[in-house]
Amino acid sequence: MEHVVRRYGLEQGALEVQYIEEHFSEFRHPKTADAIASRLRGRECLILMSMAPASEDDDALIPVAFKVGHELKAAETHPDLADLVRELDSCVRFAERKVFYSWIGGTRTEWREQGHYRALTEQQEQWAHDQGYHEMVVKTKNRFYAMRSTLARLQFDVVKLQPDPDDAAASKLYLSKRIGAELLRGHRTVRTVEETR
Numbered sequence: 001m002e003h004v005v006r007r008y009g010l011e012q013g014a015l016e017v018q019y020i021e022e023h024f025s026e027f028r029h030p031k032t033a034d035a036i037a038s039r040l041r042g043r044e045c046l047i048l049m050s051m052a053p054a055s056e057d058d059d060a061l062i063p064v065a066f067k068v069g070h071e072l073k074a075a076e077t078h079p080d081l082a083d084l085v086r087e088l089d090s091c092v093r094f095a096e097r098k099v100f101y102s103w104i105g106g107t108r109t110e111w112r113e114q115g116h117y118r119a120l121t122e123q124q125e126q127w128a129h130d131q132g133y134h135e136m137v138v139k140t141k142n143r144f145y146a147m148r149s150t151l152a153r154l155q156f157d158v159v160k161l162q163p164d165p166d167d168a169a170a171s172k173l174y175l176s177k178r179i180g181a182e183l184l185r186g187h188r189t190v191r192t193v194e195e196t197r
């Protein structure tokens with residue numbers, strides 16, 4: 001299967017992410033386009049969507065999966081990102097390296113287990129490699145079991161557990177992957193990438 005991956009510019013991409021997040025029951029606090037754009041503005045970032053026909057007899061493609069990430073620097077001033085860097089400090093080296101944070105993503109229920117998230121992950125890795133990144137990090141929680149299994153299949157390594165003493169399911173996991181030519185050689189999806197500004 002060939003995946004159609006669409007890359008969006010900041011403003012349109014932020015709107016598309018807001019729309020697609022409304023289809024997920026897992027996101028308790030869906031993000032607004034404003035919040036997404038304000039996090040990404042001024043940072044190197046990548047907004048990707050995987051496209052599929054809306055129904056079997058439909059030729060028109062709609063976004064069915066998404067993945068958004070951005071550069072993460074040692075000297076972040078945004079409070080959430082400064083906290084994230086502090087948590088990662090013991091397990092990710094920032095000095096003289098480019099670190100990419102794979103921030104949010106998912107696949108709509110009806111289109112799961114068709115390779116959309118793998119296609120987006122591989123495209124994100126391809127782009128990160130092209131941009132000179134050394135490492136990709138991602139954060140999840142114990143209770144997101146499907147995401148944890150998927151990240152394991154995609155060969156992310158757990159680099160840190162931040163336990164929640166009251167609720168193990170809410171404990172946070174930090175995972176990472178080194179970006180390099182060898183990683184790209186292991187990619188399995190066939191992708192067409194469309195640029196949308």
Ligand SMILES: CC(C)(COP(=O)(O)OP(=O)(O)OC[C@H]1O[C@@H](n2cnc3c(N)ncnc32)[C@H](O)[C@@H]1OP(=O)(O)O)[C@@H](O)C(=O)NCCC(=O)NCCS
Pocket residue numbers: 026065105106107108111112113114115116117118119139140141144145146147149150151153154
């Ligand atoms: C996790 C999620 C992104 C997977 O998306 P997807 O498009 O179905 O994933 P893919 O089809 O690309 O699968 C990628 C790999 O993960 C595996 N996988 C996917 N869902 C899985 C599941 N529920 N259990 C075990 N493995 C799973 C696939 O078998 C595949 O492995 P392979 O490529 O080695 O054969 C999707 O289920 C999702 O959006 N879930 C909700 C997101 C969420 O909980 N977010 C909370 C914040 S982190």
